[in-house]
Amino acid sequence: MVLSDNVATRQVIGCLMLNPLLFLEYSDLYPTDFDNKVARICFINIKNLYDNGATKLSPIEVDQEISQYSNSVAIYNSGNGLDLLKEAYEFATPNNFELYYNRLKKYSLLRRLHKNGYDISKYYKENVDIDDPKLEVELQKNFDEATLEEILNNVEGNFNLIREEFLRGKNNQGNPAEGILELIDELQQAPNMGPSLEGKIFSSACRGARAGCFYLKSSSSGTGKTRTSVFDACKLAYPVRWCHEKQCFTRDITNEGEEVQPKKVLFIVTEMDKEELQTIMLAYLSGVNEDHILTGHYEDGELNRVRYAAQIIRTYKDYFFIEEISEPDLTNVQATIKKYATINEIEYVFNPKRV
Numbered sequence: 001m002v003l004s005d006n007v008a009t010r011q012v013i014g015c016l017m018l019n020p021l022l023f024l025e026y027s028d029l030y031p032t033d034f035d036n037k038v039a040r041i042c043f044i045n046i047k048n049l050y051d052n053g054a055t056k057l058s059p060i061e062v063d064q065e066i067s068q069y070s071n072s073v074a075i076y077n078s079g080n081g082l083d084l085l086k087e088a089y090e091f092a093t094p095n096n097f098e099l100y101y102n103r104l105k106k107y108s109l110l111r112r113l114h115k116n117g118y119d120i121s122k123y124y125k126e127n128v129d130i131d132d133p134k135l136e137v138e139l140q141k142n143f144d145e146a147t148l149e150e151i152l153n154n155v156e157g158n159f160n161l162i163r164e165e166f167l168r169g170k171n172n173q174g175n176p177a178e179g180i181l182e183l184i185d186e187l188q189q190a191p192n193m194g195p196s197l198e199g200k201i202f203s204s205a206c207r208g209a210r211a212g213c214f215y216l217k218s219s220s221s222g223t224g225k226t227r228t229s230v231f232d233a234c235k236l237a238y239p240v241r242w243c244h245e246k247q248c249f250t251r252d253i254t255n256e257g258e259e260v261q262p263k264k265v266l267f268i269v270t271e272m273d274k275e276e277l278q279t280i281m282l283a284y285l286s287g288v289n290e291d292h293i294l295t296g297h298y299e300d301g302e303l304n305r306v307r308y309a310a311q312i313i314r315t316y317k318d319y320f321f322i323e324e325i326s327e328p329d330l331t332n333v334q335a336t337i338k339k340y341a342t343i344n345e346i347e348y349v350f351n352p353k354r355v
Helices: 006-018 037-051 059-066 070-078 081-091 094-115 133-145 148-167 180-189 200-205 225-237 274-286 290-295 302-315 330-343
Strands: 240-243 248-251 265-269 320-324 348-350
Touching: 006 037, 006 081, 006 094, 037 059, 037 070, 037 081, 059 070, 059 081, 094 148, 148 330, 225 265, 225 274, 225 320, 225 348, 240 274, 240 302, 248 302, 265 274, 265 330, 274 290, 274 302, 274 320, 320 330
Parallel strands: 265 320, 265 348
Antiparallel strands: 240 248
């Protein structure tokens, strides 16, 4: 069993020649997706021609483009590159492009995971015994039925099993009498309070956004759970917003009179796109009715307030992150949070989801 598919490689190359505009929809195709050096050279030059305005290509045009680059042409010629282009062009079936694109990307992912030492034994094993056709059929079936996300979830799940095995028992809470007096002193010095959330009553009831705490808002569909979650996230990430009472933009101040510092927030969405969130954020920060933003019909001074709110978002662009997960489950949500926690150092996570 090999981690590549020559048919998928040729089909993708051929379809991209017939219709380079496929790059618009499939922008995540990269040279590293092709393990064959000749196919990789062909892909790179097809992409170059597309970037320069090509809307349809022939094998000869791509061949002429490659001939300009001395470093590539030797590998290309020794691997019968023109024959590959002609065959790919002749047998390409654009109606099946997505099928072959998915196969190409899955093999590319497995190669990357295998190279980095991850366990991909559910989909691939080196040196499969030729006398064990049942195993080979099983591996191929697992590969064919899996999506990219499912493959990554499987790898993440295997890692979590190992993590659980080696960290089990490391989080014992101990005797409740241990450290009890020290806890009282600590809370006197640093009360267990988090940054304020939107709504004085709600924020007071839960003592703000306390680190390490899980808050669950529950209500019927259509009552604004996502919207109020956006408000809470904005309250943490953006310390400047419109004040209706003062009729100006104000900066949040602590009880001690110091400026409130922004907190890094991750907002995971499953049912909304980024543009829908952006208008809610603009409305919250500017104090302008969202309908006015959506229709473009503003009352006196409102457009300037919305533009200023946009500038607030730009100023604090490193404090609010949006991640869309179309089919959330425990594994991929955990993986997303871990990624942003380690790379972007996010402190708070919001995940409004219809249950």
